[in-house]
Amino acid sequence: MGIDVTMATIRNRAVLVSEFGPPSVMKIVTEELPPPDANEVQVRHTAIGFNFIDIYQRKGIYPLPLPTRLGFEAAGFVERIGAGVQNLRIGDRVVYMNAGVGAYSDRRNVAEHKLVRVPDAIDDETAVSLFFKGMTAQYLIRHTHAVQPDELLLVHSAAGGVGQILTRWATALGARVVGATGTAKKRQAALDAGCIAVVDTSEDGWADAFLEATGGEKAHVVYDAVGKDTVMHSLDCVRPFGLLVVYGASSGKAPAIEFETLNAKGCLFLTRPSVFPHNADPARFRANAADLFDAVEKGHVSVEIGQRFALDDIVEAHRAAEERRVSGAIVVIP
Ligand SMILES: NC(=O)c1ccc[n+]([C@@H]2O[C@H](COP(=O)([O-])OP(=O)(O)OC[C@H]3O[C@@H](n4cnc5c(N)ncnc54)[C@H](OP(=O)(O)O)[C@@H]3O)[C@@H](O)[C@H]2O)c1
Numbered sequence: 001m002g003i004d005v006t007m008a009t010i011r012n013r014a015v016l017v018s019e020f021g022p023p024s025v026m027k028i029v030t031e032e033l034p035p036p037d038a039n040e041v042q043v044r045h046t047a048i049g050f051n052f053i054d055i056y057q058r059k060g061i062y063p064l065p066l067p068t069r070l071g072f073e074a075a076g077f078v079e080r081i082g083a084g085v086q087n088l089r090i091g092d093r094v095v096y097m098n099a100g101v102g103a104y105s106d107r108r109n110v111a112e113h114k115l116v117r118v119p120d121a122i123d124d125e126t127a128v129s130l131f132f133k134g135m136t137a138q139y140l141i142r143h144t145h146a147v148q149p150d151e152l153l154l155v156h157s158a159a160g161g162v163g164q165i166l167t168r169w170a171t172a173l174g175a176r177v178v179g180a181t182g183t184a185k186k187r188q189a190a191l192d193a194g195c196i197a198v199v200d201t202s203e204d205g206w207a208d209a210f211l212e213a214t215g216g217e218k219a220h221v222v223y224d225a226v227g228k229d230t231v232m233h234s235l236d237c238v239r240p241f242g243l244l245v246v247y248g249a250s251s252g253k254a255p256a257i258e259f260e261t262l263n264a265k266g267c268l269f270l271t272r273p274s275v276f277p278h279n280a281d282p283a284r285f286r287a288n289a290a291d292l293f294d295a296v297e298k299g300h301v302s303v304e305i306g307q308r309f310a311l312d313d314i315v316e317a318h319r320a321a322e323e324r325r326v327s328g329a330i331v332v333i334p
Contacts, residue, residue, distance in 0.1 A: 045108065078090050138292050153222070180199050
């Protein structure tokens with residue numbers, strides 16, 4: 001009698017974190033992966049996305065119950081399929097970014113409604129260099145604020161993963177983007193992404209340098225995911241009635257801001273958004289993904305792959321990111 005492969009468990013590598021801490025807390029374990037549930041497919045990963053949030057979760061800054069898996073984003077092909085799956089077939093190329101942690105692995109069972117097909121024109125490495133980050137840029141420029149032609153934006157970490165995409169897409173929409181980077185070395189990558197000028201936030205007085213670069217004009221919107229080191233100065237770069245978007249904490253959590261400070265700086269608006277609520281509804285998720293892929297196909301969105309790491313070298317990948325050694329996206333290959 002043959003083995004029923006649809007019901008068999010499969011040996012699978014995955015990254016497990018049993019305590020919060022430095023990159024070395026990530027251990028690769030081999031485990032049994034059960035077959036997919038009725039509404040799930042089993043995805044054989046071919047490329048895994050690295051995102052800065054993975055660092056926050058590894059460190060416990062955004063704490064998860066331990067032990068935990070890690071990673072939000074991967075692309076690959078459907079290898080096994082649950083009995084109730086409606087729209088996907090074995091062999092379909094798919095990508096995901098909001099199915100919870102666990103993407104740092106060879107394979108994974110994922111609910112059908114959390115997956116989108118990867119367009120033929122986009123390869124798997126490109127897909128994971130820009131899906132999570134592009135879906136972030138998508139809500140930031142469409143929903144948090146609908147970017148208009150000629151608006152002036154200040155984008156922090158403009159040479160980074162989200163920053164490059166945000167800059168390219170906003171520029172394609174006709175906005176003027178001034179970039180900020182934490183080292184002068186990343187300046188060229190920010191210019192290549194479309195910035196009209198770049199300021200170096202490691203220099204004291206960088207907010208003044210921003211105003212010098214713009215001839216004194218303040219930004220309609222400042223997109224700041226650096227957090228602790230930059231937010232208070234970012235407030236000085238927003239024009240009256242403008243918006244400060246604090247969407248991350250690469251340098252640490254942003255300090256509390258007094259409501260009266262917003263008044264004193266010119267009736268500013270302040271928000272702290274996240275990509276997950278923007279994509280919690282499956283129909284909205286698919287629409288946002290279609291908007292992103294459309295922008296990619298029009299050439300409005302792209303990201304440089306800064307470096308590739310094998311899954312076995314995941315510790316080194318996190319070190320490179322934390323030490324700010326990489327411009328562009330990090331891609332992990334299982
Ligand atoms: N809220 C959301 O929905 C959402 C979704 C996705 C990502 N994010 C956030 O967006 C930011 C960018 O994410 P990403 O994955 O594209 O990463 P990334 O921009 O490629 O890397 C993070 C960047 O942060 C800057 N940075 C500033 N201080 C740092 C420090 N002390 N240590 C390390 N880096 C520091 C570095 O750029 P410079 O050297 O140029 O300063 C670094 O390149 C992260 O803060 C992430 O958490 C938020």
